[in-house]
Amino acid sequence: MSSLDAREIPVDPVSAQRLEAIGLAYRLIDTEDSTAADAFLRAETRGFLDPEPNDELLEFERATISARRNTGVFPAGAGRTDLPVATVNSWVTPLTVPGGEIDMWAISAVTVSGTHRRMGIARAMLEGELRAAAAAGVPVAGLTASEATLYERYGFAVAVPVMRVRVKTRRAGWGGSATAGRIEYLERPRLASDLGAIHERARLQRGGQIAGWPARWERMAGLAPNDTKASSVRGVRYIDEDGTTRGVLAYTLAEAGQSEGIELSVRHLTAETPDALRALWRFAVQHDLVTIVTAELRPVDDPLPLLVADQRGVEQTVHDHGWLRILxxxxxxxxxxxxxxxxxxxxxxxxxxxxxxxxxxxxxxxxxxxxxxxxxxxxxxxxxxxxxxxxxxxxxxxxxxxxxxxxxxxxxxxxxxxxxxxxxxxxxxxxxx
Structure with a gap:
């Protein structure tokens, strides 16, 4: 794949001129300057309505954004300590397509301050990202959206629908075949590394997947500083007959509410073989004392409904997730x-x-x-x-x-x-x- 570093791509001049005309500066963030990086992260956190980040969390997040192209919109004359009124970041990542891979301009951290709504800032940023990517020769852009009605106007469309599942284990039961390997528990640091390793191998099996990054797996494993559920995170892996790890499951356990028993919530399940997938689903569905299993971001053709004895015990909800925009x-x-x-x-x-x-x-x-x-x-x-x-x-x-x-x-x-x-x-x- 391409060795293009998005951080080397300048801001789009058309968007810069549009924003300058309304008294705003559009510029890249120097993440080697921790003060400027923290201001970007605090603005992003504010935009997503999250609690104010502490120093530990800011340090954790700086490691991720330092590898990305971070862009902020500022009032004219703003200094290095001032928070941007809008944010976006991007990077070039391999996107799996049927039969291969292609470079994708990944877009994230899109926020606009409540004080600067309806000024055309989001439009300038999104169009600026697309023009910058196209000028750099990146053939497709992609994102995941917290709001599903914002991006079609820019040519994005839902290309990767996913499924949310909720299993009532007592009704569903288990009907899948046995597997020859074994399941074993993982400590959280090893859970994070195994999640990343298996994802990187398994992502080539389906279109739509992109490469992960360390903080993503650390967060899934309960190692992020602001994770209120960190102490509840557990992990297991599936090891095949040859002694090779082929699948990993990160999950939490909690009271299901309304006297429904214990709920097992899948944080991330990745498997590179059918045996691994079946074994990890069986572990979850047949876990002692668990009456509800929930999972997000599953493929819409996940075989789970075919692995249980009663399919009516599996609720499936399909929704949008991966958005693409061909350039x-x-x-x-x-x-x-x-x-x-x-x-x-x-x-x-x-x-x-x-x-x-x-x-x-x-x-x-x-x-x-x-x-x-x-x-x-x-x-x-x-x-x-x-x-x-x-x-x-x-x-x-x-x-x-x-x-x-x-x-x-x-x-x-x-x-x-x-x-x-x-x-x-x-x-x-x-x-x-």
């Missing part, structure tokens, strides 16, 4: 393999004019496509950049988007491209960022 259509289309043969001319529209055009896409089943500009060709399919972004990993069928009136063209060509974009496994994004 270079040929690069993204040619980075993945296709499920079936396809030969279509596609016209893509883009409200920001970053990725609009007409291309001929030709692919053979199991291989990558050739994508050639065809500005004079008649389109078989016409769709917006958000619709193509939604469908690119196979998590949202192009035919479903067409049924919703969001993709237009000949039905046979839409069917063909929809089938070609299908993935063997549904995409998955196991973390927030």
């Amino acid at each position: 270079d259509v040929p690069a993204v289309l040619s980075a993945r393999t296709f499920a079936t043969d396809v030969d279509v001319v596609v016209t893509v529209t883009d409200p920001l004019d970053l990725a609009a055009g007409t291309w001929r896409l030709k692919a053979v089943a199991g291989e990558r496509a050739s994508v050639e500009a065809a500005p004079e060709a008649a389109a078989d399919i016409t769709l917006g950049i958000a619709e193509l972004s939604a469908a690119i990993l196979g998590g949202v069928a192009l035919t479903r988007l067409a049924d919703a009136g969001r993709v237009h063209g000949d039905a046979s060509h839409i069917d063909a491209l929809s089938g070609a974009l299908r993935a063997e496994r549904m995409p998955h994004l196991a973390i927030w960022f």
Whole structure:
């Protein structure tokens, strides 16, 4: 993958000019200056309505943001100790796509102070991020959203839906097959390192996953300074017959409420083999005294409902999670393999004019496509950049988007491209960022 360091990319001049016109400065944060870094982190914390961070937490978070491109919006004349009135950070990470990987411009920490709402700041920052990424040659941007209605206007779309599960263990029971390996408990430092190691190996199995970072796994393992549930975090791993760790589960136990018994809440479950996944789910569902098991951010085709004796004991709620925004259509289309043969001319529209055009896409089943500009060709399919972004990993069928009136063209060509974009496994994004 690319060695591009997002920290070397300057702020977008168009957004800088827009913000300057309303008396605001748009600049990168020097995270080597701990005072400036802490001001950024305090503003981010305020934006997400979290408690004021203490020195220990600020030190913990500085380690993460020091590897990212952090951008703040400041009142004109603000000094190094002043908090920005808006924040965003970004970095380049590998994104798994069917058959490979591609660079993604990850966007996080998007906040605007309550004192500066409705001034166009969020628009300037988000468009600035997209223009900066496109200018740097990064073909796709991605984010996870605390509010689901903000990002479609910028061409983002939900490409990775996920599932929330709630298991009533007494009703569900267990019906899965036995596994030959064993489960053993982990201390929290080893839990953090094993979560990262298994995630890095397993993430290549499904589109939508990105690389993690140390603080993410430390937080999952209960090692973050502000974690009020840290003392409740436990972890186990699955070791196969050859003695290799193949899966890890971090979880907490607490009273379920209303005399329902004990609830086991999955913090993170990652497995690189079916045996590991089955064994860890069995550990959770059959845990002594546990009557409720809950888990977030599961793939929508997780086999859990097929592993229990009574599927009605498993409640499943699908919701949005991973949002993508294509910035270079040929690069993204040619980075993945296709499920079936396809030969279509596609016209893509883009409200920001970053990725609009007409291309001929030709692919053979199991291989990558050739994508050639065809500005004079008649389109078989016409769709917006958000619709193509939604469908690119196979998590949202192009035919479903067409049924919703969001993709237009000949039905046979839409069917063909929809089938070609299908993935063997549904995409998955196991973390927030």
